């Protein structure tokens with residue numbers, strides 16, 4: 001039915017079309033909550049249809065623990081689209097349904113039991129802070145960007161972005177697992193990959209020539225300093241008062257001796273006397289995508305509609321990569337960089353660009369701060385939905401960290417002590433913070 005479709009419309013459509021079952025797909029964490037809401041609504045309204053769950057952020061455990069208990073009919077996680085056929089066949093067949101549901105219910109019950117036993121040994125947050133990333137703050141590691149403040153990029157050339165596309169995930173969209181360009185020579189599905197690649201490039205030629213999509217973006221450098229696990233952002237170099245604060249979490253589990261990292265570790269604290277900065281960006285290549293897809297669908301050409309979406313998503317990532325390269329130059333430290341596109345895809349450069357929702361900063365609500373600072377809605381026409389998804393869908397936003405020691409990591413499970421502290425820093429209630437951080441909680445919240 002599309003993306004970000006409200007629950008009522010899904011349920012109405014199911015009734016109207018006398019559906020045999022309902023399937024929900026979730027890309028980012030906030031959709032997980034929405035799925036629980038749909039399950040609750042189905043129970044409240046007396047639905048009897050099975051509910052299937054899939055998508056990048058979903059899991060069997062989450063389905064069993066968080067969604068299934070709200071609906072008295074079968075709720076089944078389907079790991080891979082190809083598994084949808086045997087699952088639906090079982091659920092819809094009079095002969096096999098009872099046995100399938102009984103086995104499924106027993107499996108999920110077992111999963112719930114296993115997960116109810118705490119197994120993460122969490123280091124108290126105060127002790128974790130003592131084990132922050134060890135960085136010796138030196139002036140030569142802190143570069144000065146060419147400018148501070150916000151810059152807008154409207155109608156960025158698609159022909160340039162095309163050069164930055166990482167094609168590997170494109171093939172994943174089509175269920176072909178392999179690394180580009182090797183995948184084109186794969187014994188089993190090389191031919192299929194070559195056909196897809198050629199057709200994608202023909203469509204891309206058209207998109208570029210006729211400007212069927214428009215790339216819009218906004219980015220900025222701000223004076224900044226670390227304040228505990230957070231980063232304070234100043235409106236100007238006078239650094240008189242903070243214009244905003246990005247909030248970060250810290251790891252509370254690690255192998256012996258490893259640092260317990262937070263993104264806040266990668267910006268110089270004010271006490272070092274160093275004038276450090278942070279960068280931020282939001283880019284989209286989804287402007288015009290709906291019209292393009294609607295056109296194909298009106299001609300019953302679903303293949304090219306899906307192809308257009310896959311290309312727009314690739315262009316969005318390419319825009320993020322291309323802008324990051326420009327930012328490294330403008331920040332100074334990347335001026336002499338000389339990387340091939342393949343090296344860039346392998347992230348062989350200094351600095352990182354974590355995005356809210358990625359493992360190092362799983363809290364999607366931080367996008368709110370970025371939107372305000374960069375006035376993303378006005379400058380790039382991108383909006384944030386209630387659940388902090390970005391519209392248009394083919395969009396990426398995040399932060400830039402420049403220190404040579406900055407790196408990607410996974411926050412993993414965190415303790416109640418940190419969540420209480422974090423909620424206080426964010427001005428949220430504990431319950432709100434627990435809702436947004438649900439996949440990271442290393443304990444059972446009170447409700």
Ligand code: B12
Pocket residue numbers: 022023024025026027028029030052053054055056057078079080081082084169172173174175313314316317355356357358359388389390391392393394395396397398
């Ligand atoms: C492609 C991609 C994007 C693209 C496109 C997204 C889109 N429009 O679909 C772009 C570049 C735009 C993007 C952006 C973002 N992304 Co992204 N993205 C991915 C990526 C690499 C692949 C997802 C994908 O499309 N896979 C291909 C499809 C076919 O596979 P799938 O979704 O897993 O679905 C399969 C099965 O699950 C099943 N299935 C799926 N749905 C259903 C439903 C039913 C009923 C059934 C039966 C089966 C089924 O069938 C599929 C085929 O087998 C994942 C990482 C990953 N490897 O999964 C991150 C990922 C989903 N993204 C992530 C994030 C955080 C974001 C951003 C928020 C980052 C940011 N701040 O900018 C934005 C959000 C965009 C928005 N509009 O709000 C996180 C989500 C984590 C989280 N906990 O929330 C991930 C997991 C990356 C990560 N490791 O952190 N992303």
